[in-house]
Amino acid sequence: MRMSLLGLILLLLIVAAVVQNVYVGGIGALVLIVVLVLFLSGRL
Amino acid sequence: MAINTGSATANPAANIVVPVGHRISWGAVFAGVSLLLALSWLLLLLGAAIGVGIADATDLEAMGDGLGIGSIIWVLLTSLVATFAGGLLAAKLAGTPDDRIGALHGLTVWSVGTLLIMLLGASGTGSAVNAISGALGSATQASTKVVSSATDSDDSGLLPDSIATSVAAMLKRQASRVISTTATGDDSPSRGEIRSAINSMSAEDTGAIASALVSGDTDLAREQLAQRSSLSSSEIDSIIQGAESQAEQWSESDDLESAENWLGEQIGEARQSVSQATSDMAGSEVSSRELNRALQELDSETLAEAGQYLLMGEPDMSKDVLVANTSLSEADIDAIVKGAEQEAQQLVDKAQAQINETTETIGTYTQAALWSAFIAAALGLVAGLVGGHMGAGTIQRLYATR
Numbered sequence: 001m002r003m004s005l006l007g008l009i010l011l012l013l014i015v016a017a018v019v020q021n022v023y024v025g026g027i028g029a030l031v032l033i034v035v036l037v038l039f040l041s042g043r044l
Numbered sequence: 045m046a047i048n049t050g051s052a053t054a055n056p057a058a059n060i061v062v063p064v065g066h067r068i069s070w071g072a073v074f075a076g077v078s079l080l081l082a083l084s085w086l087l088l089l090l091g092a093a094i095g096v097g098i099a100d101a102t103d104l105e106a107m108g109d110g111l112g113i114g115s116i117i118w119v120l121l122t123s124l125v126a127t128f129a130g131g132l133l134a135a136k137l138a139g140t141p142d143d144r145i146g147a148l149h150g151l152t153v154w155s156v157g158t159l160l161i162m163l164l165g166a167s168g169t170g171s172a173v174n175a176i177s178g179a180l181g182s183a184t185q186a187s188t189k190v191v192s193s194a195t196d197s198d199d200s201g202l203l204p205d206s207i208a209t210s211v212a213a214m215l216k217r218q219a220s221r222v223i224s225t226t227a228t229g230d231d232s233p234s235r236g237e238i239r240s241a242i243n244s245m246s247a248e249d250t251g252a253i254a255s256a257l258v259s260g261d262t263d264l265a266r267e268q269l270a271q272r273s274s275l276s277s278s279e280i281d282s283i284i285q286g287a288e289s290q291a292e293q294w295s296e297s298d299d300l301e302s303a304e305n306w307l308g309e310q311i312g313e314a315r316q317s318v319s320q321a322t323s324d325m326a327g328s329e330v331s332s333r334e335l336n337r338a339l340q341e342l343d344s345e346t347l348a349e350a351g352q353y354l355l356m357g358e359p360d361m362s363k364d365v366l367v368a369n370t371s372l373s374e375a376d377i378d379a380i381v382k383g384a385e386q387e388a389q390q391l392v393d394k395a396q397a398q399i400n401e402t403t404e405t406i407g408t409y410t411q412a413a414l415w416s417a418f419i420a421a422a423l424g425l426v427a428g429l430v431g432g433h434m435g436a437g438t439i440q441r442l443y444a445t446r
Contacts, residue, residue, distance in 0.1 A: 002433070003430065003433070006426050006429060006430055009422075009426055010423065010426050010427075013419050013422050013423050013426070014120060014419075014423070016419060017116055017117075017120055017415070017416060017419040017420075017423075018113065018116065018117070020116075020412070020415060022415075025415070025418070025419060028422065029418075029422055032422055032425065032426065036425070036429075039144075039147070039429070042144075
């Protein structure tokens with residue numbers, strides 16, 4: 001679960017960088033922050 | 045999963061000792077950060093060697109295309125690989141069996157590494173170890189260069205000094221034309237006096253026009269001749285045609301001096317005919333002494349000051365400067381300023397357009413560099429977490445039990 005979420009974020013960020021798209025990058029960053037908060041609070 | 049600590053008790057889970065606090069191994073984190081920086085540097089070198097490095101700040105044309113897809117991919121790859129390896133090493137060296145603690149070690153490696161790269165970037169050495177730091181440094185350097193070159197002049201509103209010099213020269217030429225056409229009288233100036241006055245005005249431009257001719261840029265030379273001399277278009281055409289036939293010889297020897305001499309002769313001949321025509325028009329209003337005095341009064345300081353006001357869009361102030369510092373008549377001054385005003389505006393517009401274009405180029409580059417920096421940092425975070433997770437032991441989760 002944790003690894004697949006990180007994999008998804010990784011993919012989103014790489015796509016955002018290659019196509020230079022702010023929206024895709026923004027969504028990737030948002031999901032990353034949410035996952036990070038969940039991970040640090042022990043819910044993931 | 046419960047761990048049997050080896051003591052013989054009825055309830056083994058009750059004797060599990062879970063280390064609380066000091067679960068972070070700073071030695072392992074330090075090792076991870078060292079690996080991160082070293083790998084970043086290694087991959088930066090490799091990127092430069094295989095040609096996917098970042099554009100140089102001096103190459104504005106390359107910067108105009110942004111970072112380039114190869115450079116972006118390389119920056120991301122560097123960040124991913126270096127942080128993953130750093131996190132993996134830190135978690136392994138920490139020797140923790142808990143993959144959560146391992147991932148936290150990876151996260152710490154990423155954060156300490158990012159902090160170090162930021163500090164190195166601020167001290168100016170970041171570009172040596174990190175590709176994205178180099179790209180950002182490059183963008184900052186280029187912006188600084190443009191801003192400093194654009195603000196060299198103090199009062200003329202972000203225009204380079206060369207424009208102010210050109211406007212001063214233009215004012216002088218304009219003054220000469222006006223004085224020459226009004227300098228008519230029995231005691232009229234001699235042909236030689238007028239010729240030397242006109243010649244002295246455009247001497248500074250001959251070198252620039254000769255360079256354009258030697259490099260084969262006849263359009264530029266034609267434009268410069270039209271702008272900086274009082275020659276007619278047919279005279280300019282004949283000079284350019286002559287230059288084209290000579291161009292092969294110049295380019296073979298790369299002899300700028302002979303080109304300059306040739307150009308000087310050609311312009312001299314053309315001017316001689318202009319001077320002849322001007323002298324022939326001589327009437328009875330201004331003496332040669334008055335003409336000489338007027339030209340001498342147009343010293344460089346007065347011209348520079350009047351030029352500055354023209355650049356600032358205040359022709360009235362420019363006229364006031366000429367009135368205060370010369371004995372020219374109001375009508376002459378009006379004619380001088382009116383003639384120079386339009387040319388000055390063209391120069392200002394051209395310089396402004398060039399500055400805007402350069403600023404836009406650097407803006408595109410900086411935007412691409414910042415975007416890549418953000419994505420690379422976020423990818424580094426993920427890679428650190430994954431690396432730490434994978435570097436920890438095989439135990440999925442260690443629960444404390446009483």
